[in-house]
Amino acid sequence: xxxxxxxxxxxxxxxxxxxxxxxxxxxxxxxxxxxxxxxxxxxxxxxxxxxxxxxxxxxxxxxxxxxxxxxxxxxxxxxxxxxxxxxxxxxxxxxxxxxxxxxxxxxxxxxxxxxxxxxxxxxxxxxxxxx
Numbered sequence: 001x002x003x004x005x006x007x008x009x010x011x012x013x014x015x016x017x018x019x020x021x022x023x024x025x026x027x028x029x030x031x032x033x034x035x036x037x038x039x040x041x042x043x044x045x046x047x048x049x050x051x052x053x054x055x056x057x058x059x060x061x062x063x064x065x066x067x068x069x070x071x072x073x074x075x076x077x078x079x080x081x082x083x084x085x086x087x088x089x090x091x092x093x094x095x096x097x098x099x100x101x102x103x104x105x106x107x108x109x110x111x112x113x114x115x116x117x118x119x120x121x122x123x124x125x126x127x128x129x130x131x
Contacts, residue, residue, distance in 0.1 A: 030077055032096055033110070034084060035125035036066045049075050049084070052128045057116035060123070074099055084129075096129035105129050 033052035036045045037060065047063035047070040050056040061075035071087035084093035085101065096104045107129040114123040 030080065031131055032077075032082060032107075032129045033125055034070065034093065034107070034127055034129075035114070035123050037116075037123045038121040040119060040121070047073075048123060049082075050123075051077055052130070056114050056123050057120050092126065093129075105131060 031052040032049055033056060034047065034049045037048045038044070039046050039062070045066040047066055047068075048056075048060035049063065049070075050060045061077070063070050063073045063075065069087045069091045070084045071091075071093055072083055072085070074081050074083045076082070081099035082104070083097045083099065083101070084095070084107070085097040085103075086094035088094070092109075093107050095106055098104055107127050110125055110128045112125050114125055116122050
């Protein structure tokens with residue numbers, strides 16, 4: 001009887017952990033790319049993020065102006081909410097965080113140019129956060 005009760009408690013704890021967005025985000029397989037893109041709406045460069053390894057154009061998430069830090073600005077992909085973190089005075093994010101600020105993975109410099117088509121401007125990648 002005690003073993004059954006302990007199993008039920010353990011199963012309930014596991015189900016709660018799986019439902020936690022913070023834990024789900026940490027398990028997210030997505031590699032996140034980040035960089036800059038000139039926006040047609042205001043003709044200014046903004047920080048953008050996308051799932052690295054998939055087409056960035058037109059699948060970016062728009063963050064703030066490039067002159068401001070991208071850290072702490074939340075964005076979502078595939079049901080997970082992220083934010084970039086650990087920006088220094090250079091505004092370069094050094095980590096990918098979940099919506100609550102929990103560490104997911106480190107970010108590093110990666111600087112190819114991504115060519116977009118049509119009316120979208122090209123993206124200058126600054127880095128990526130790989131699993």
